[in-house]
Amino acid sequence: MSISVFDLFKIGVGPSSSHTVGPMCAANDFVNELVKMDVLTQVTRIEVLLYGSLSATGKGHATDRAILMGLMGERPDSIDPSVIDSSIETLRSTQTLTLNRIQDIVFVETRDMVFLDESLPHHPNAMRIRAYADQVELYENTYYSIGGGFVVTEAEASKDKLVLHSSRLPYEFDTxxxxxxxxxxxxxxxxxxxxxxxxxxxxxxxxxxxxxxxxxxxxxxxxxxxxxxxxxxxxxxxxxxxxxxxxxxxxxxxxxxxxxxxxxxxxxxxxxxxxxxxxxxxxxxxxxxxxxxxxxxxxxxxxxxxxxxxxxxxxxxxxxxxxxxxxxxxxxxxxxxxxxxxGCKVKLDRPVRWRPLVCVKS
Structure with missing residues (x-):
């Protein structure tokens, strides 16, 4: 697995890379896929399902707000944090969500964003988004926010090993x-x-x-x-x-x-x-x-x-x-x-005699 320093140092917003940055990226990726499929203007409803830790602590980590901003077309590295409060307030008062700044749809949070008391198999931070044209499902995808703002889809998570970059590095190291x-x-x-x-x-x-x-x-x-x-x-x-x-x-x-x-x-x-x-x-x-x-x-x-x-x-x-x-x-x-x-510890892939404990919270 090749990792760039720019994968680790990502410009974003608080309060959590796993619960805020990742979900905003996932939601933005979802609407971009609708654009690529040329179906964005057909969408009449969006449904967001949150699982595991994203469901349990999502509101405290502003996961719901991050997803909504991502669906509006915002990304963590470019969004102006000062516009988030007013954008969310307008959405909630009008119950109108503008997908990718283009397509207006009715969005009722209590109906269209569901916090589920269950988990998906690949990672505790899971979310599923569905887009509908009336009652017909246009597109669905499941995303896992795996820490540090990294996001993988269901297909990527099913693979044995995450591949961030396929390029061969001149000086590869794993330890x-x-x-x-x-x-x-x-x-x-x-x-x-x-x-x-x-x-x-x-x-x-x-x-x-x-x-x-x-x-x-x-x-x-x-x-x-x-x-x-x-x-x-x-x-x-x-x-x-x-x-x-x-x-x-x-x-x-x-x-x-x-x-x-x-x-x-x-x-x-x-x-x-x-x-x-x-x-x-x-x-x-x-x-x-x-x-x-x-x-x-x-x-x-x-x-x-x-x-x-x-x-x-x-x-x-x-x-x-x-x-x-x-x-x-x-x-x-x-x-x-x-x-x-x-949690606040290191999960080792191999046994060692001794290694310092490192706190790397998301």
Missing amino acids: AVELLELCKTHQMSISELMLENEKVWRSEADIRAGLNKIWQVMLECVENGLKHQGMLPGGLNVKRRASAFHDRLKSVQQNKNVIATNFSVMDWVNVYALAVNEENAAGGRMVTAPTNGAAGIIPAVLCYYMKFEPTASEKQVVDFLLAAGAVGILCKKNASISGAEV
């Missing part, structure tokens, strides 16, 4: 031992090896531009999290803390009498991570790394480096994200990045 051995043999750093692999799909200029775009979205997410205050959505009255925490850190930094310690380093990293986590919880723009739930760590470490290291440059941003991508690939290949599938 950390293989990765390090390749680096030693070819006298390359991890980021250099990853860059050579990525060149199979993109030019070096496109790789660097793409990763810098990823970094800019990460940075914007941190800045928004440090700026925004008030309560997080969800009804639990959870107060945002990153902004106040950040103000206290800046106050300490300006105090010449305070001696910096290792703990102050971690305070800065923690506040950056918290800012991302709060933006994610609020449904803001962010980057899976490799999931929404785990998205705070990578930008937090990179933010600290770029802020406090005088020699920090754009090149180091690319190197860092490539190296981090290699670790994410190892997690994806040897464990799981789906919280619904394995």
